[in-house]
Amino acid sequence: MEVAKLTDVTRIYKIGEVETHALNGVSITIGNGEFTSLVGPSGSGKTTLLQLIGCLDQPTSGKVVIDGRETTRLNRSQRADLRKGTIGFVFQFFALIPTLTAYENVEMPLLLNGRNSAERKKRVMELLEAVDMVNRAHHRPDQLSGGQQQRIAVARALATDPKLILADEPTANLDTENGEQVMEIMKRLNKETGTTFVFATHDPRVIKYATRVVTLHDGLIEKDNHSPAK
Amino acid sequence: MINYFKLAYRNLGRHRRRSLLSGLALAMGTALLMFIAAFFQGEMRSSMETTLRLNTGHIQVQDADYDPDKLSVAWEYLIENPEQAAAQIEALDQVQAATPRLFASGIISAADESIGVQIMGIVPDSSANAPYRDGIIAGEFLTADDREGIVIGLPLAESLGLKVGGQLNLLVNTSEGSVDEQKFVVRGIFSTGTTAYDKGIVFLPLAKAQAFSGAQNHASMIFILLKDREQADAVAAAIQGSGYQVKTWTELNELLVLVNDFSNAYLSIINLIILGVTATVVVNTLLMSVFERTREIGILTAIGMKGRQVISLFLAEASLLALGGITAGSLIGWALSAYYSKVGIYFGDLGMSSDMILQDRIYPILTLDSAVNLIITAFLITVLASLYPARLASRMEPVEALHGAK
Numbered sequence: 001m002e003v004a005k006l007t008d009v010t011r012i013y014k015i016g017e018v019e020t021h022a023l024n025g026v027s028i029t030i031g032n033g034e035f036t037s038l039v040g041p042s043g044s045g046k047t048t049l050l051q052l053i054g055c056l057d058q059p060t061s062g063k064v065v066i067d068g069r070e071t072t073r074l075n076r077s078q079r080a081d082l083r084k085g086t087i088g089f090v091f092q093f094f095a096l097i098p099t100l101t102a103y104e105n106v107e108m109p110l111l112l113n114g115r116n117s118a119e120r121k122k123r124v125m126e127l128l129e130a131v132d133m134v135n136r137a138h139h140r141p142d143q144l145s146g147g148q149q150q151r152i153a154v155a156r157a158l159a160t161d162p163k164l165i166l167a168d169e170p171t172a173n174l175d176t177e178n179g180e181q182v183m184e185i186m187k188r189l190n191k192e193t194g195t196t197f198v199f200a201t202h203d204p205r206v207i208k209y210a211t212r213v214v215t216l217h218d219g220l221i222e223k224d225n226h227s228p229a230k
Numbered sequence: 231m232i233n234y235f236k237l238a239y240r241n242l243g244r245h246r247r248r249s250l251l252s253g254l255a256l257a258m259g260t261a262l263l264m265f266i267a268a269f270f271q272g273e274m275r276s277s278m279e280t281t282l283r284l285n286t287g288h289i290q291v292q293d294a295d296y297d298p299d300k301l302s303v304a305w306e307y308l309i310e311n312p313e314q315a316a317a318q319i320e321a322l323d324q325v326q327a328a329t330p331r332l333f334a335s336g337i338i339s340a341a342d343e344s345i346g347v348q349i350m351g352i353v354p355d356s357s358a359n360a361p362y363r364d365g366i367i368a369g370e371f372l373t374a375d376d377r378e379g380i381v382i383g384l385p386l387a388e389s390l391g392l393k394v395g396g397q398l399n400l401l402v403n404t405s406e407g408s409v410d411e412q413k414f415v416v417r418g419i420f421s422t423g424t425t426a427y428d429k430g431i432v433f434l435p436l437a438k439a440q441a442f443s444g445a446q447n448h449a450s451m452i453f454i455l456l457k458d459r460e461q462a463d464a465v466a467a468a469i470q471g472s473g474y475q476v477k478t479w480t481e482l483n484e485l486l487v488l489v490n491d492f493s494n495a496y497l498s499i500i501n502l503i504i505l506g507v508t509a510t511v512v513v514n515t516l517l518m519s520v521f522e523r524t525r526e527i528g529i530l531t532a533i534g535m536k537g538r539q540v541i542s543l544f545l546a547e548a549s550l551l552a553l554g555g556i557t558a559g560s561l562i563g564w565a566l567s568a569y570y571s572k573v574g575i576y577f578g579d580l581g582m583s584s585d586m587i588l589q590d591r592i593y594p595i596l597t598l599d600s601a602v603n604l605i606i607t608a609f610l611i612t613v614l615a616s617l618y619p620a621r622l623a624s625r626m627e628p629v630e631a632l633h634g635a636k
Contacts, residue, residue, distance in 0.1 A: 056532055056629040077536055084534020095529045099240035111232045112534045156533070 003164045003196045004030040004053050009062030010219075011048050022048040024219035025062070030198060032163070035190050037207050038200045040216035046200040047168055049216065053198060054087055054166045055079045067163055084112050088157030090186075092169035095153060096141040102152045103128070103137040109159040127155040131185050147178025154185055164196045171203050183209050232539065238546035241519065249551065252515040256555025257562065259508035260608050263501055264563025265570075267604060268594035270497055272571070274490050275595055278483075280587045282455075283361050284427050286482040288462050289454040291315065294475050296450060301335040301348065303405040308332075308448035309474060313353075316452045319469055324461045329356035330449035332439045338382075338432065340390040340398040347386070348431045349402060351439025351449070358455050362420050362433060369394035369418035372435050379417035379435075383428030385579075387419045394419060400432070405444040412442060423589045425579035505608055509615035512551055516544055516619040528628050537624035544623055548616030549609075556608050560601065567596035 011023040023045045030036060030053070038046040051057040052064055055071050064071045067086045071079060088109075089095075096105045106127055110120045128134045131151040141149055150170060157165050167186070171179035187209050190197050199206050207213060215223040242249040282288060292298075296307045309315070312330035319328035332351035337344050352359050354372040362381070363371045372381055380400065382392065392398060396416045404410050414434075422428055440446055456462060462478040470476055480487050520527070527540060574591035 051629050054532070057627070080531065080534050080536045083532065089529075089532050091529070093525075095525070095532075097526055097529065099237065099244060108530075109533045112539070 001032045002029050003032055003034075003067060004028075004198075005063075005065045006049075006052065006059075007063040007065075009049075009052060009059045009064060011045075011052065011057070012060045021219050023052075023059070026216075026219070026221055028214065028221060028224075030164070030196060032196055033190070033194045034196050034198070034212055035187065035210055036196075036198045036212040036214060037210035038198065038214050038216060039202055039207060040222070041202070044216040045219040046216050048219075050166050050168055050198065050200045053164070054089060055083050084109060085160065086163050088160070088162040088165040090150070090153050090157050090165065090167035090170045092172040096149055096156075098141050101138045101140055102133060102144065102148075105141070105152055106155045106159055109156060113160050123159060124155075127158055130158070130189065131155045145178070146174050147181055150174060150178070150182050151185060154182060154189075158189060158193075158195065161193075162195065164198065167197065167199045167201075169201055169203070170199065171201070171206055176205070179203070179205050232542075234542050234546035235550065237543055238550050241523075241543075241547055242550060245519075248515055248518070252511050253551055253555040253558070255511040256508045256552060256608070256612065257559035259504045260556050260559025260604065261562035261566065263504055263604055263608070264560060264596065264601060265566045265594065266500060267497060267600045268563075268567035268571070268596035269575070269592065270493055271597060271600060272594040273588070273592050274493055276592055277588050278486060278490060280422075280424055280427075280589050281483060281486055282459065282479055284422055284424065285587055286479055287358065287453045288456040288459045288479045289466055289469075290477050290482060291319070291452040291454070291469065292450065292475050292477065294473055296475070298333070298450075301333050301403075301450075303332070303334045303403065303443045303445045303448075303450075304407070305405055305445070305448055308445060308450060309452065311447055312449035312452055319452060319454060322465060322468065324456050324458065324465050326455045326457045327356055327358040328452055328454045329353045329358045330436060331451055331453045332436060332443070332445055332448070333450045334439065334443045334445070335403050336432075337401040338386070338390065338398050339401070340392055340396070343390050345386065345390065346430075349400070349434060349439060349443070350431055351434050351436040351443075351445075353436050358453055361422055365420040365422045366418045367421050369416065371418055371420075372433060374435050374437065376417065376435050377438055378413075378415050380414035381418045381420055381433040382416060383431060384419055384421040385425050385429035386432070387416070389429070392416050392419075400442075402443050405446075405448075410442060410444070423591065424587055425590050427587055429579075501604065501607060502611075505611045508555075508608075509612050512548060512555075512612050513615045513619055515551070516548060516616055517622070519547070520544070520619045520623045523623075524626065527623050527626050531626070531628040540624040541617070541620040544620035545613060545616060548613050548620070552609050552612040556605055556612075559608075560605055564596060564601070567594045570594045571596070 006026060006028050009023055009026045013020040013022055026049060038049055040046050052059055055066060058072060066082060069082060074082060103124055106124045107120050110123060128137055131154055133148060133151050136144060136148060170182060174182060183206060186197055189195060211227060213225045214221060293307050293309050316328045316330050319325055330353060334349045336347055336349045338347050354374055372379055394416055397413055399411060400414050401409055401411045456465060459479060466476045466478045571594050574593045576591050578590055
């Protein structure tokens with residue numbers, strides 16, 4: 001079963017008169033339970049690809065099918081629905097809401113999904129436990145270290161049990177130890193829950209966890225290596 | 231359900247000083263408007279009441295050819311035997327008082343000073359003359375059979391250096407077109423609180439005024455006060471007759487009624503201008519907030535927050551700001567109005583036209599009606615204006631919003 005299938009996708013950004021070809025016809029299928037890294041130099045198109053899979057952006061041409069739904073046919077609101085039910089995000093700059101506590105940040109996707117308060121509480125505590133942050137539940141992001149913030153971001157991405165988690169450079173702003181810790185957590189959750197993870201990264205620490213490494217260059221897939229599960 | 235107000239409260243708390251300042255702008259605007267509304271209300275009510283009480287009454291019955299500006303006492307312009315008609319009118323249920331009055335023009339001189347005045351012959355006992363009788367601050371009011379006494383206003387007494395018991399010389403234009411002159415003794419000095427009125431009028435008993443001016447058994451008008459001024463048209467219709475004219479207070483005070491009506495429109499315009507300015511401050515605060523929180527909005531939309539939920543979030547912030555600012559402003563505005571409604575605001579002699587009389591001191595009146603109106607308007611304008619930044623935030627594409635942060 002596939003979670004995401006992209007067929008001949010291009011994405012051209014226009015800034016004034018200048019056209020930037022971020023993707024030049026990419027076809028890729030992401031299967032269930034994969035732990036995939038998109039790698040490549042800056043400007044190779046990996047973040048763009050990630051954003052298209054995440055329904056944060058629309059392709060200039062081509063077809064993007066996420067969880068069986070073609071995203072180009074969805075309007076803003078339907079895409080928001082698809083995101084909140086199917087996809088979780090982890091960004092490189094620990095993208096937490098600064099006014100909310102760790103607990104409330106993890107709770108937010110559940111609120112947006114209309115879960116009742118008992119369900120929310122149970123789920124949030126489960127997740128905080130999974131990322132070992134229960135004792136920091138009521139801290140605000142500015143009271144947490146980078147690694148701790150990223151663990152909360154992972155917990156938030158997992159909150160609604162999405163099929164697919166997309167992470168853009170999740171370790172870029174973390175030191176080695178915290179980076180390893182975050183990756184360990186994600187790998188463990190991948191194994192335990194079968195959630196699919198896709199990373200955009202050029203961090204070898206991330207790549208070494210991946211079961212599949214897709215190398216992009218100038219907006220095209222250059223290599224696609226499957227390796228045995230680690 | 232997302233608790234937007236909890237989020238909004240925390241977001242406003244991020245920049246306490248900024249939130250406080252925009253709340254303050256709203257508070258000052260609201261307080262100012264509330265006070266202005268109270269002041270207008272007080273001014274309009276005072277000028278209306280003062281004009282009706284002192285000057286025009288609710289209804290006047292005059293000869294068909296009478297011209298109030300000429301103060302002529304020629305018989306052809308006057309009503310004959312007014313007492314009987316006045317008594318009949320006063321017997322009507324809706325009528326509080328009906329009394330004949332004779333107006334003549336004259337010149338007062340005392341020592342070396344001479345001042346032109348309006349001489350008003352009155353029936354001293356009539357309750358219509360209460361404002362003058364109750365306004366006596368020295369000496370006493372007239373009696374009907376006094377033949378040498380006169381009552382004058384405080385500003386006139388001061389400028390002529392007259393005291394109770396003092397003598398003055400009064401010159402009058404008579405009904406034959408000549409002048410007559412006589413000495414009078416100041417029986418009393420009155421003040422109605424309206425300098426402009428008090429400085430130009432003197433009172434004589436009607437019989438004396440009639441004899442002095444040659445008007446004999448005539449009067450310029452029957453001055454009528456009603457129990458309820460809204461009854462004026464009905465009463466006027468009931469006492470209509472040939473040879474004389476019946477004028478109601480709306481006809482007698484066209485300008486004042488117009489100004490009164492216009493003042494509401496005027497006030498609405500002031501409201502819109504000031505609330506427009508304060509709403510701009512709030513919109514500006516929210517706009518800054520939207521731009522600063524571009525990334526955050528991106529995160530929220532990335533995890534599935536919808537456009538209308540983003541709008542709700544920012545409208546909740548606007549509502550909280552509005553609630554705080556307007557509540558504080560209303561309290562200040564109410565306190566200011568309450569204080570000045572007791573002590574009044576002194577303007578002194580603003581001059582008088584026959585159309586509009588203002589008291590020297592204006593007492594603001596804050597009605598519940600105008601306060602509630604203002605509060606609702608201020609709240610609506612603020613929240614509606616905030617739709618702009620809120621929609622701006624809701625339309626951000628998540629990917630662009632996220633880029634905005636880097």
